[in-house]
Amino acid sequence: MKILDRYIGWNIIAATATVLLVLVSIFTFFAFIDQLDDLGRGTYGLGKIVLFVLFSVPTLTYELFPMAALIGSLIGFGTMMRNGELAVIRCVGVSKGRVVYAVIKAGMVLLVSAMLVGEFIAPPAERFARDYRSMAINERVTFKSENGFWARDGDNYINIREILPGDQLRDVFIYEFDGENKLRLSTHAEFARYTNQEWMLENISQTLLGDDGLERRTLPQAAWDSILKPDLLQMVTINPDSLSIWSLAKYSHFLRTNGQNAQRYEHVMWLKITYPIATVVMVVLAVPMVLRASRSVTVGQRVLVGALIGLGFHLLNQAAGHLGVVYELLPVLSATGPALMMGVLAAWLLARTP
Numbered sequence: 001m002k003i004l005d006r007y008i009g010w011n012i013i014a015a016t017a018t019v020l021l022v023l024v025s026i027f028t029f030f031a032f033i034d035q036l037d038d039l040g041r042g043t044y045g046l047g048k049i050v051l052f053v054l055f056s057v058p059t060l061t062y063e064l065f066p067m068a069a070l071i072g073s074l075i076g077f078g079t080m081m082r083n084g085e086l087a088v089i090r091c092v093g094v095s096k097g098r099v100v101y102a103v104i105k106a107g108m109v110l111l112v113s114a115m116l117v118g119e120f121i122a123p124p125a126e127r128f129a130r131d132y133r134s135m136a137i138n139e140r141v142t143f144k145s146e147n148g149f150w151a152r153d154g155d156n157y158i159n160i161r162e163i164l165p166g167d168q169l170r171d172v173f174i175y176e177f178d179g180e181n182k183l184r185l186s187t188h189a190e191f192a193r194y195t196n197q198e199w200m201l202e203n204i205s206q207t208l209l210g211d212d213g214l215e216r217r218t219l220p221q222a223a224w225d226s227i228l229k230p231d232l233l234q235m236v237t238i239n240p241d242s243l244s245i246w247s248l249a250k251y252s253h254f255l256r257t258n259g260q261n262a263q264r265y266e267h268v269m270w271l272k273i274t275y276p277i278a279t280v281v282m283v284v285l286a287v288p289m290v291l292r293a294s295r296s297v298t299v300g301q302r303v304l305v306g307a308l309i310g311l312g313f314h315l316l317n318q319a320a321g322h323l324g325v326v327y328e329l330l331p332v333l334s335a336t337g338p339a340l341m342m343g344v345l346a347a348w349l350l351a352r353t354p
Helices: 002-038 046-082 085-091 096-138 230-236 245-257 263-291 299-326 331-351
Strands: 142-145 148-153 156-164 168-177 183-195 198-210 213-224
Touching: 002 046, 002 096, 002 263, 046 085, 046 096, 046 263, 046 299, 085 096, 096 245, 096 263, 245 263, 263 299, 263 331, 299 331
Parallel strands: none
Antiparallel strands: 142 148, 148 156, 156 168, 168 183, 183 198, 198 213
16 A cells, blocks of 8 residues: 555656646746836846846745645546546555545645745745845845834934834934944934825934034924835835744734734734645545546646636635735634635535545
């Protein structure tokens, strides 16, 4: 039986790897075309676009795992069906349950692979890609830390503790240096709002460091002309897709502790947990689809069916996320709902397959 398990597993894994390579290549090409709209902005040239797209590949790979698993399983398992190998396996007394067990073992290999990519490769690669693109387009240094968002604007260094919706900031620190890299002015604003193409600071306290000592002053409000625009802040704020499951869990806890809405991050966390499981579900789903089909079904037909189901699953995942936020559903339900539906479908088809 171990030989049979390895043979079935190899067929499924090899076909899935091939399909995954094709899908990633196609989606990477589309991502490259999409980035060409920003060609020439700042120092964002062709070489940097290629580098950005390459570092986005791990995230694409992770997201396409379920679709590739379904199509690859349909091709690998379907090829065995067309060659009469499945008929021979069943004729020698191997039960349907034993075949499903061998398929699940192959699915577990794919699950582990998806988890490794999603947890250890995709998050740091995605963060690097986003920061690299931001630096190239905006020609300034930006950095995110536990103490907020940091940016450099000429000889000034800016620290923003909280970025709020609606182009608003809270706790803004501005450190102005002279040509000799000496701190001359420290400014803190409790609140900032972007209106009329400029930032308006409110409740300001300043410390002027002169040769004669320190001078403190307060202002109710003042305009702040900075190249740090809202579109840049939107690009460099924390993106849930660039965090690992553990980081998402910690950040969601941080938001809830501070009385903020963590639903978006919790949804992405559960979605990342669901994707590897959905990979196994898709592999199992392929079993009844192949066993119930006739041997005359071509590979092209199997690929088409698998692509439609996989694409439908992907779109359903996206829609479930938005609907979950709109209707304030539990993130665990909105994220796992599509995978559970596919799991129920796979179980129902298996039960009706002789």
